[in-house]
Amino acid sequence: MGPMALLCAALSAATLLLPLLALSSQGGGLAWPDLADPLTQALRVPRILTALTVGAALAASGAALQALFRNPLADPGLVGTSSGAALAVVCVLALGAGSLSLPLAAFGGGLAATWLILALSRLVRGGLAGLLLMGLVVGAFCGALISLILFMSDDLTLRSASAWLAGNLAAATGERLIACTAAALAGLLLLLWIARDLDCLLLGEDAARSLGVDVRRTRRLAAIGAALATGGAVALSGVIGFVGMMVPNLVAVLVGGCRRRLILLSAWAGALFLLAADTLARTLVWPVDLPVGLVAAFAGPPFFVWMFARQQRSLIDG
Numbered sequence: 001m002g003p004m005a006l007l008c009a010a011l012s013a014a015t016l017l018l019p020l021l022a023l024s025s026q027g028g029g030l031a032w033p034d035l036a037d038p039l040t041q042a043l044r045v046p047r048i049l050t051a052l053t054v055g056a057a058l059a060a061s062g063a064a065l066q067a068l069f070r071n072p073l074a075d076p077g078l079v080g081t082s083s084g085a086a087l088a089v090v091c092v093l094a095l096g097a098g099s100l101s102l103p104l105a106a107f108g109g110g111l112a113a114t115w116l117i118l119a120l121s122r123l124v125r126g127g128l129a130g131l132l133l134m135g136l137v138v139g140a141f142c143g144a145l146i147s148l149i150l151f152m153s154d155d156l157t158l159r160s161a162s163a164w165l166a167g168n169l170a171a172a173t174g175e176r177l178i179a180c181t182a183a184a185l186a187g188l189l190l191l192l193w194i195a196r197d198l199d200c201l202l203l204g205e206d207a208a209r210s211l212g213v214d215v216r217r218t219r220r221l222a223a224i225g226a227a228l229a230t231g232g233a234v235a236l237s238g239v240i241g242f243v244g245m246m247v248p249n250l251v252a253v254l255v256g257g258c259r260r261r262l263i264l265l266s267a268w269a270g271a272l273f274l275l276a277a278d279t280l281a282r283t284l285v286w287p288v289d290l291p292v293g294l295v296a297a298f299a300g301p302p303f304f305v306w307m308f309a310r311q312q313r314s315l316i317d318g
Contacts, residue, residue, distance in 0.1 A: 004255045007265070014272045022048050022279045043170075046177055050169045050236050051278045051292070052271040053177075055243060057184035057233040059270020061226040062244025063251075063263045064191040067198035068222045071132050072249055073307055076110075076230040077241035079135030083142035084113025085227070085234035086165065090146050093161050094153050103179045106231035113138050114223040167240040167293015169278050180232040187228030188267060194221050195260035202259075240293045242300025243270055249307055 023033035023044055033040060058076055065074040065081070076082045088109025089102050120134045146165070150158050191198075197218040200208040205215050233240070248266040255265065274292065277299075281290040 004257075007251070007255055011265075011268050011272060014276075015268075018272055018275050018279070019048055022051075022275055025279055025283050046174075047169050047278070048275060049181070050177060051275040053181045053184055054169065054233040054237045054240065055247075055274025056267035056271040057187065057229040058240060058243040059247040059266040059273070060188050060191055060263050061229045061233075062270075063248035063259065063266040064195075064198060064222055064226050065244065066248060067202050067259055068219060068226070069132060069135075070202055072252075073132060073245060073304065074135070075242060075245035076226065076233075077239060078139070078245065079132065080113045080117055080138035080142065081110045081135075081226055081230045082234055082239050082241070083139040083146075084116075085110035085231045086239050087113075087142040087146055089235055090149050090161055090165075094149050102176065102235040103183045103232055106235040107183060107227055108231075109142075110231040110234065111223060111227035113142065114227055118219060118223065165238050166291035167238045167296065168291045169237050170289065177236065180236040182232075183235075184229045184232030187225045187230070187232065188263070190221060190225035190228065191263055192260055194218055194225070195258065195263055198222060198259045238291075238293060240274070240296050242296050242303065243274060245307070246300060246303045247273055249303075 020033070023035075023040065033044070035041070061076045061081070062074065065076065065079060066072050068074070069079060085106040086109070088105040092101055092105045117134045117138050120138070124134075150161055153161070197208070197213045200211045200213045201215065201218055203211075208215055208218070230244075247270040248262060251262055251265045251269055255261075257265075274296075277295045278292040281292045281295045284290060284295075
């Protein structure tokens with residue numbers, strides 16, 4: 001059995017087991033879930049659906065952004081897309097607007113941040129490294145604006161925004177879940193549609209043009225797709241970092257392949273990874289419900305260091 005078959009078999013088994021484990025984790029232990037229980041229907045099932053949606057959206061966005069920026073370290077949280085979406089959502093929360101406006105605000109903020117990064121990189125002609133550095137700069141600037149808005153907000157807004165920014169899956173229910181899932185799905189479908197052009201873009205702009213790819217159009221559509229998927233995820237859960245970097249790179253190391261297959265497998269694996277992380281966050285220090293963003297944050301930095309070292313070794317060997 002090849003690596004692809006093994007990965008699909010493992011993901012299929014996890015797809016069956018992880019939702020059952022998430023439903024069974026109650027009170028610090030395991031109990032067979034009662035699907036007729038109103039609490040299960042109102043809280044547990046929406047939380048599982050939220051984890052799956054957010055994980056898939058972030059991982060798929062990461063796979064596309066890594067091709068767009070031509071850097072395996074690209075991630076919606078690292079390159080500023082998540083920060084832009086978070087800034088827009090915090091502005092909506094501070095203004096007291098309705099919850100249905102959160103997906104639209106997150107999409108607009110994520111798209112504006114991504115386009116700003118691309119424009120600044122072209123302006124300073126920083127190359128591939130410049131793209132990542134500009135992403136870090138834009139992300140830091142958005143973070144500073146978020147801190148300023150929260151500092152000037154009332155205690156209720158500060159408390160709700162702080163819990164949301166830590167990466168929390170508990171609050172997404174009802175209409176917001178439906179709207180954000182629709183936005184994330186639309187972004188995923190758009191990224192799959194331009195996946196072949198992203199493969200060509202990895203060869204360089206000149207090579208992509210020689211293969212008939214409209215580079216500007218591909219960049220624009222990739223930014224829109226990533227902003228839609230990331231915006232939907234951020235509006236649901238807040239900022240959860242490193243998922244979009246870790247999952248696509250692991251899938252690429254295990255099976256490789258074209259960008260369309262990588263996006264699909266990354267979305268599948270990312271959904272299950274975040275569900276597993278959320279289940280661990282709920283049970284690790286029960287009765288305290290840890291934000292899932294903290295669990296991902298602990299796993300992300302060591303993986304980032306490993307990926308950076310691996311990239312440097314490949315450059316030296318090459």
